[in-house]
Amino acid sequence: MALNYIFIFFFLISFVIALIRLIFFGDTEIFTTIMQSTFTNAKTGFELSLGLTGVMTLWLGFMKIGEKGGMVAILSRIVGPFFKKLFPEIPENHPVNGSIMMNLAANMLGLDNAATPMGLRAMEQLQELNPKKDTASNAMIMFLVLNTSGLTLIPISVMVYRAQLGAADPSDIFLPILLSTFFSTLMGIIAVSIYQKINLFNKVIMTYLGGFSLLIAGIIYGFAQLSSEEVNIYSTVAANVILFSIIVMFFVLGVHKKIHIYDTFIEGAKEGFSIAVKIIPFLVAILVAIGVFRASGAMDYFIDGIAWVVNMAGLNTDFVPALPTAIMKPLSGGGARGVMIETMNTYGVDSFAGRLACTFQGATDTTFYIIAVYFGSVAIKNTRYAVTAGLLADFAGIIAAIFIAYLFFG
DSSP: OOHHHHHHHEEEEEEEHHHHHHHHOOOTTTTHHHHHHHHHHHHHHHHHHHHHHHHHHHHHHHHHHHHHTTTTHHHHHHHHHHHHHHHSSSSSSOHHHHHHHHHHHHHHOOOOOHHHHHHHHHHHHHHHHHHSSSSSOOHHHHHHHHHEEEEEOOHHHHHHHHHTTTSSSSGGGHHHHHHHHHHHHHHHHHHHHHHOOOOSSSHHHHHHOOOOOOHHHHHHHHHHOOOHHHHHHHHHHHHHHHHHHHHHHHHHHHHHHOOOHHHHHHHHHHHHHHHHHHHHHHHHHHHHHHHHHHHHHHHHHHHHHHHHHHHHOOOOOOOOGGGHHHHHHOOOOOHHHHHHHEEEEEETTSHHHHHHHHHHHHSSHHHHHHHHHHHHHHHOOBBHHHHHHHHOOOHHHHHHHHHHHHHHHH
């Protein structure tokens, strides 16, 4: 339901702004620009879906091997006590626990191509447990918000872009991103827990969250001892070694269980193809709506309005030029990436705005994209409070990023 209103809102606001620009400012090209944007983004959505097909078939093939080999069950036992409290609807030792764990692990390592197939697989498994097939379950919403909060331990792609643009220290945004995304995820968990009446002061939850906080503190300390070049090298190597080690472990366990590896891979790959085809209309719809909103100039007016309010309040406005990245990120990952690069080119890769834009890029994830794709893959129509909780997590990440950027770079 929320996506329905958002979809309509984007188009109506864009139409009104386009009319104003045409009538009062004589912008005769505005509607042409908007229509070109609709066709371009429809094509982009279809191409993204096709590109996802190969990745989906590959990773769901691996996941099927892991599931039958017992790796998923092992992961489920490791995180079982914690997930049992956050996801009380999921039966103990259910395979979806392993799928959720694999998805979150891939997200934390910055491996988006691996995370999406695993996430879609988890969503299908959650749908099997869902008594109301058109309405998002509590477990679905908790899982989705954990994704939209964008918890990332190693922001590889952001550091690569900074290096390409000539940053003096491409990894100087590593700690700000890590801290910002942690606050975003924490807010997401708190928001959903309030809706679902989950007791966060439970001993098990506090133990896991405390342990994870110590892990983050250890990573921060370890990387703080390295040079920028070493951070780039070690983070990239670590992410890929961990991922490939998991794949090899799947194969080893599969051989140990005496399953037919190739046939099992094909079985999972077929599921990946069908899921990728299902999401095409949902992906096209959300990308076209976002493209229209941006092409009409609505995004620019929104940012200018914020700048005016901040200025009237007598506050420091250094963060305002980076806000387009923060606003775009919940809507479109590719759009936010483009705005981030544009900000670095305009203000300087090592400027406050440039660094803050990078921190925004890594602090949260593409909330509307994830909701459209994940829920669309299982035909969920009533998203309940998923959008609200996801945006609260995004907002916390954005606010944290601003304060942390002033602390590190101000």
